[in-house]
Amino acid sequence: MSTSTIAAIGTALSNSGISIIRISGEDSLKIINKIFKTKATLSPNSIVFGKIYDKDKLLDTVLVSYFKAPRSYTGEDICEINCHGGTQITKETLELVLENGAVLAEPGEFSKRAFLNGKMDLSQAEAVINLINAKTKTEARVFSNQLDGNISKKIKKLREDLIYLLAHIEVSVDYPEYDYEEVVPEHVIDLLNNKIDEITNIIDTYEQGRIIQNGINVAIVGKPNVGKSSLLNKLANYEKAIVTDIPGTTRDIVEERVNIGDVVLNISDTAGIRDTEDIVEKIGVEKSLKKLEEVDLVIYMFSALDEIDEKDLKLLSRIENKGLKYIVLINKMDKVEKSIFDTFMKQLEQNDIKNVIPVSVINDEGIEKLKNKIQEIFNKNDLDYEHELIVTNARHKDLLKKSVEFLNQALQEIKNNNPIDIVSIYIKDASKYLGEIIGADVSVDVVNKIFEKFCLGK
Ligand SMILES: Nc1nc2c(ncn2[C@@H]2O[C@H](COP(=O)(O)OP(=O)(O)OP(=O)(O)O)[C@@H](O)[C@H]2O)c(=O)[nH]1
Ligand SMILES: [Mg+2]
Known part of the structure; x- marks a missing residue:
């Protein structure tokens, strides 16, 4: 099967120590011999020092490596030019390679050739x-x-x-x-x-795999003004969402990607759930309720200054009955006696609600506990990432x-x-x-x- 000889820049195009221009196909060596002058011999599996010339104009001093088919990444003859890592010189070197007979590779074409030539299977290429x-x-x-x-x-x-x-x-x-x-x-x-x-x-x-790759989708939900956006900002480490003491501040969903340890969280801060006549807020509340069903973890937040009502209990029971993973936070503990938390706990326990943590987002209290709880919930099956499939x-x-x-x-x-x-x-x-x-x-x-x-x- 005759295929074209392809070339592309294999490194990121930015100023750096070196850049690598990769050439694969049966004409690789022929193209190199037209543009590269060296006192050494370019034999298979070696790398030699020399100069790249565009006719008689010197472009760069480089190292060129040569891997002979089939013992190369693609299974074809491969030559790689290690030139200086400036964007201009890298582009010029690639252009010269293309002028001398190579065609620009498609995205992934080197790996595709490796797969088609049996150097790796599809799962390895992926x-x-x-x-x-x-x-x-x-x-x-x-x-x-x-x-x-x-x-x-x-x-x-x-x-x-x-x-x-x-x-x-x-x-x-x-x-x-x-x-x-x-x-x-x-x-x-x-x-x-x-x-x-x-x-x-x-x-x-797969469930664990999806989480490793894409992160845990988390929704922070609860009544207006309990501190949901404050929590998002605390976890993100900057003022992502608007925080005010006016209930109903967040209208649309605010999303942020946050790393805790080696776990990635895709957090959605939602509009506070309440009955409202405001059309915009109403749509926000509907979105919050919908989000709640789509995520891997719900953080249900209360303010210790409020009380739990029937609506909260109904929503929490629905989450529990559906088998969704959740954590309940009682926020603003800096404003109340500890006994208030006990009252919350008692009421939640009576309704079979677990994973309740007292926090004060403003004083940074309980946040570590929350992070540990998240890691505990999602590392439960103790998979050995280093060895297991x-x-x-x-x-x-x-x-x-x-x-x-x-x-x-x-x-x-x-x-x-x-x-x-x-x-x-x-x-x-x-x-x-x-x-x-x-x-x-x-x-x-x-x-x-x-x-x-x-x-x-x-
Ligand atoms: N005392 C105290 N106040 C807090 C705490 N966390 C947040 N607040 C305050 O509570 C008010 C509401 O905070 P937000 O984060 O906007 O609350 P929210 O739940 O996002 O509110 P909505 O967007 O309206 O649903 C703000 O004035 C915050 O400063 C806390 O731990 N302690
Ligand atoms: Mg908010």
Whole structure:
């Protein structure tokens, strides 16, 4: 297959120590030889010092490395020019490479070629872009493990087990006259149950994975004037939202991304919930109620100067009954005796409401407790990010779910005593969906969509 030789700047285009211009394809070395002069020999897997010339005009003194196909990132011949990291000189060097026969790479084209040439599978390629975009330590660890192939290995093993079972079934269907070990339905049922459990356990890590990658969506809700916007500002460390002592200050949802430890919170500060005739405020209140249902965590805030009423209890019970995660804060404790908190506690306990914390946002009291509580709630399942397989990608999760559906169908067929070759059709489908995770039998459209999200030069 003849493909063009591509080139792009592999580093960020800003003033820095060095910039790297990457060239991949069968003409890489030919292009380098036209523009690079060195006293050394540029042999495979080496890096040599020399000068880049545009005809007889000197552009820069550089280092050039050469990786010979197939032992390179893309599996093709690759040359990389390490030039000085100024934006002008970097652009000029790239232009020169393009004038001498390379075409500008599409975003993600180097990694796409690596996938198409079998240097990495699709789940590893997807990990590359996520590793580049990782913003927390946990995220980075999860994606370096995925890049190292922890998803690939698990999926390959699951597929092998299913393919072994299929082979076993097919032999006994096609050659019943031979004395092969007969397919025992109980054995197939056990194996299928086993695989369904294994895949379901992997799917269950997705919730944690989504939180690692996108953060925890949090809504601060409560009556007007209890201190919701003050809390947002405290957590964000700057005056993001307007705070006044006028009830009904916040009308629309105010959003802010905040890091606590290694956890990212996407906080929505909402309009105080109350009955109102004001049209704008009314829309705000409706938005607050809607937000409450969409988030991973609700912070329900009271002011210790107010009292709990039926409406609060009704909303809190709804949150509790729906199984939503929540924390209740009793704010403005600086204004009241401690016994007031006990009164709140008693009333909330009577209604089965848990996770209640006394705070004073103004005096910075109880805020550490709140942060610890959030971490405690979301680290409950104690996943070992450094080593365990965690699904972060919705595409992977959907394919895992599909494969479980088909394995369940297979299980049903065998339990209904239907012919074993029908069972095997469902197992084949399950195996096909697992394969798509690592890029086996995947369509060109899917591949293109995945690599479109990459940055230029990767
Ligand atoms: N004494 C005391 N006052 C506080 C505390 N937290 C906030 N306040 C004050 O309470 C008033 C309302 O604060 P906001 O943060 O605007 O309250 P809110 O819940 O966002 O109000 P709405 O946007 O109207 O729903 C302001 O005057 C704050 O300074 C606190 O811990 N103690
Ligand atoms: Mg507010």
